[in-house]
Amino acid sequence: MNDMSAPKIPFNKPVLAGRELDYIKEAIDSGQLAGDGPFTERCEQALLQRIGGASAHLTHSCTAGLEMAAILCGLGPGDEVILPSYTFVSTANAVVLRGATPVFVDIEPETLNIDPVQVRAAVTDRTRAIFPVHYAGVVADMDPICAIAAGHGLMVVEDAAQALGATRNGRAAGSFGDMAAFSFHETKNIISGEGGALIVNRSGLSLRAEIIREKGTNRAQFFRGMTDKYSWVDMGSSFLPGELVAAFLFGQLEKLDTLNNERIAVWNRYHAAFEPLERTAGVRRPVIPAECEHNAHMYYLLMPDLDARTAFISSMKAAGITTPFHYVPLHSSPFGRTCSRVHGDMSVTDELSDRLVRLPLYPGVGQNLDRIIETALRSAGHG
Structure with a gap:
């Protein structure tokens, strides 16, 4: 609502x-x-x-x-x-x-x-x-x-x-x-x-x-x-x-570690909260290789398809929460088609770019996490 x-x-x-x-x-x-x-x-x-x-x-x-x-x-x-x-x-x-x-x-x-x-x-x-x-x-x-x-x-x-x-x-x-x-x-x-x-x-x-x-x-x-x-x-x-x-x-x-650690705490809250979406809504969470320590720059979800992403963004917007998608692949952009070339199949890029949506993540967002998570779960069709 x-x-x-x-x-x-x-x-x-x-x-x-x-x-x-x-x-x-x-x-x-x-x-x-x-x-x-x-x-x-x-x-x-x-x-x-x-x-x-x-x-x-x-x-x-x-x-x-x-x-x-x-x-x-x-x-x-x-x-x-x-x-x-x-x-x-x-x-x-x-x-x-x-x-x-x-x-x-x-x-x-x-x-x-x-x-x-x-x-x-x-x-x-x-x-x-x-x-x-x-x-x-x-x-x-x-x-x-x-x-x-x-x-x-x-x-x-x-x-x-x-x-x-x-x-x-x-x-x-x-x-x-x-x-x-x-x-x-x-x-x-x-x-x-x-x-x-x-x-x-x-x-x-x-x-x-x-x-x-x-x-x-x-x-x-x-x-x-x-x-x-x-x-x-x-x-x-x-x-x-x-x-x-x-x-x-x-x-x-001077505050790099402090800022990154705060972001990591938010990222971890998101990651735990959205685990049920993988089981019930066909949504995929980020994958972090074991050899990597990330800096929690971004938390994203991969929705089942473009229609599902569009509906999710619209539902979140109606609740006053901004959740943008990310890049339009450069190889399919107007200028990219004129100045570049593609090698091989681009199916992963094409598919995932249609499905990805980003969630708010910045110092101080923690006070709104419960609201964001509850709204996101509902908007993704869980519960």
Whole structure:
């Protein structure tokens, strides 16, 4: 029943976690608001301590990190990059902007991550890189992907937008490939409104990454006293965030474990509560491989079919609860059909994208969990 008096529950709600406002004031008082200041450095060091790597480069978005990575891969016309179709457009746009061709392959039905078997089959003499995506904070099966890349001389760029704090076999998301891009968009576990980072694991790429991020100049080397002047030495763009963004982000990074643990507690409540749906309503819950520690970025349900999902979303909306579906597969999108190609069958992507629905998950949503769960069970046809 629709209770008009009940407050609406959004899908996401950004929150303060710690000293964000104090750090913003500190940045203002310091007199430096442009990027690459003290808070940028603090954020980059915090990321390296968490993930490892040769260098970290704070960016204004994960999109910017992916675009930097595409430049560092040396992509150009005639090159191909293998990636999943079930991802955000930024993963593919980074490839297209270099004039290269995205080659979409299918995903694993269990994790919704790129299928290494399909990756291997898609490699051609034009393949230059693989861009795996860690969907829902579950790290993709990176060992075979990295082995394929090593055997063919390919670069690996992890789209780890959703995966900060997640691990596979004890290794952090972002530590497997040559590079990895992270997101701090307000829908992520750690936020700065907009924001991102590029982690560079191949040390030989770090200096060029620094130059590309600084509009193609050697400005950073100049300020370190490594050159007597700085000038335009490579291609690049303005990928830096300002210090106010970095200051807010550092306040969040200090609370990474606290925020992730709160999300995991909510995720576990959902997972236990929705177990009966698998037995009575043909609904599937997320599958987490034993070797993975996820970060509870997302809780989703796979409804029996598109009609069931549509009815579920409508019922939840009537109760004031926002439960969106997720990506429209890129291979079937209007622009995707013009600039990419597909290798192999995409039946898993096509089917699961029609069935997936996401539930509210953010710090503070716990006070509404009983209402969300009861409404979801009823909307899915249980009880």
